[in-house]
Amino acid sequence: MPFGKHIREEVRALTPYNAGLTIEEVKAAYQPASIVKLGSNENPFGPSQKAVQAMNALGSSIALYPDPLARSVGAALAEKLDVDPQTIIFGNGSEDLIGAVCRAVLNSGDVVATLYPSFPLHEDYATTMGATVERVVIGDDFAIPLDALIEAASRAKMLIFSNPMNPVGAWLGSDAFRRLIGSLSADTLLVVDEAYFEYAALEAGFPSAIEELKGSNLNWLVLRTLSKAYGLAGLRIGYGIANSPEFKSYLDRVRTPFNVNAAAQAAALAAIGDDGHVQEGVSYIRSERARLMRLLTDKGFRLAPSAGNFLFIDTGQPCDVVATALLKSGIIVKPWRQKGFHDFIRVSIGKSEDNDKFVSALLAFTQKS
Numbered sequence: 001m002p003f004g005k006h007i008r009e010e011v012r013a014l015t016p017y018n019a020g021l022t023i024e025e026v027k028a029a030y031q032p033a034s035i036v037k038l039g040s041n042e043n044p045f046g047p048s049q050k051a052v053q054a055m056n057a058l059g060s061s062i063a064l065y066p067d068p069l070a071r072s073v074g075a076a077l078a079e080k081l082d083v084d085p086q087t088i089i090f091g092n093g094s095e096d097l098i099g100a101v102c103r104a105v106l107n108s109g110d111v112v113a114t115l116y117p118s119f120p121l122h123e124d125y126a127t128t129m130g131a132t133v134e135r136v137v138i139g140d141d142f143a144i145p146l147d148a149l150i151e152a153a154s155r156a157k158m159l160i161f162s163n164p165m166n167p168v169g170a171w172l173g174s175d176a177f178r179r180l181i182g183s184l185s186a187d188t189l190l191v192v193d194e195a196y197f198e199y200a201a202l203e204a205g206f207p208s209a210i211e212e213l214k215g216s217n218l219n220w221l222v223l224r225t226l227s228k229a230y231g232l233a234g235l236r237i238g239y240g241i242a243n244s245p246e247f248k249s250y251l252d253r254v255r256t257p258f259n260v261n262a263a264a265q266a267a268a269l270a271a272i273g274d275d276g277h278v279q280e281g282v283s284y285i286r287s288e289r290a291r292l293m294r295l296l297t298d299k300g301f302r303l304a305p306s307a308g309n310f311l312f313i314d315t316g317q318p319c320d321v322v323a324t325a326l327l328k329s330g331i332i333v334k335p336w337r338q339k340g341f342h343d344f345i346r347v348s349i350g351k352s353e354d355n356d357k358f359v360s361a362l363l364a365f366t367q368k369s
């Protein structure tokens with residue numbers, strides 16, 4: 001008997017997540033001389049050494065279950081962000097919390113609005129619940145169409161998008177963000193995914209959704225992660241700030257009780273205490289990003305200004321062809337396979353010498369050198 005008949009229709013319709021290749025997979029398939037991993041927006045400088053030490057210091061205490069509420073990390077974040085610790089929820093990566101909020105609020109037939117091209121999990125977890133996803137497509141100028149977003153949100157049970165937007169890098173500034181939240185009804189749950197907040201926070205007029213939403217009458221959840229600027233992607237820890245302890249307590253009921261492991265909690269606590277490490281990485285990446293943006297624009301590529309640690313590039317040819325050619329040179333990028341954006345790749349900003357390797361390989365392949 002084919003197994004598919006046991007599977008819910010919503011699940012059968014899902015596309016497998018495009019997680020990108022691991023270093024081991026690329027080694028096995030292409031045997032390149034060296035590998036540059038620019039496919040998953042990781043921090044090329046890695047985590048704070050304080051985080052590594054804290055994790056190593058756990059010793060045999062890993063025999064015990066972790067704190068199901070990650071209270072020590074929560075207390076540190078509550079102080080840093082000036083929020084009630086009872087409104088902070090942790091996830092096995094922030095993606096875990098995207099799933100939790102969808103399970104907690106969505107019924108079959110509900111409408112979810114999001115930006116497109118999208119972070120696929122914003123759509124997939126909603127689709128799994130039977131919700132209908134309404135995509136608001138970015139403009140040809142890569143700008144977020146605010147009026148269309150407001151209009152779509154007015155019909156949605158939930159509005160979820162990342163700011164800055166992955167994969168494009170575009171963002172809503174304070175004025176636009178205030179107009180959006182001013183237009184929302186309390187019937188629409190707002191989920192703002194700020195996975196790249198630490199990179200974007202230095203842009204003039206970039207809004208902290210937490211600050212903007214504090215004190216509003218809306219229902220909201222802001223997601224952040226330690227996977228990107230904090231360099232802890234392998235440990236899997238992200239967090240959400242909800243508008244109330246009540247909302248947070250419902251999210252707790254739809255996650256697994258020990259979703260954040262002891263190593264992640266120990267490392268996160270130390271990492272949060274080492275702002276210097278994050279800020280050093282952020283300023284390096286921002287200056288490299290500007291350099292790359294200029295280089296590629298000069299060579300005639302169409303790309304979006306980005307507030308994240310990545311660039312979204314129109315290569316003028318099918319993304320899988322370009323990505324495979326780059327893999328042969330040992331460079332991993334993310335081919336963007338969503339409809340309408342098949343010619344785009346998303347490349348993470350890495351160390352200067354690695355970015356140069358990427359640019360030379362791309363120019364050689366596209367014959368723009």
Ligand SMILES: *Cc1c(COP(=O)(O)O)cnc(C)c1O
Binds near residue numbers: 094
């Ligand atoms: C990377 C990313 C995440 C996932 O981060 P984890 O905390 O590692 O799960 C969530 N949202 C967006 C938009 C991302 O780009």
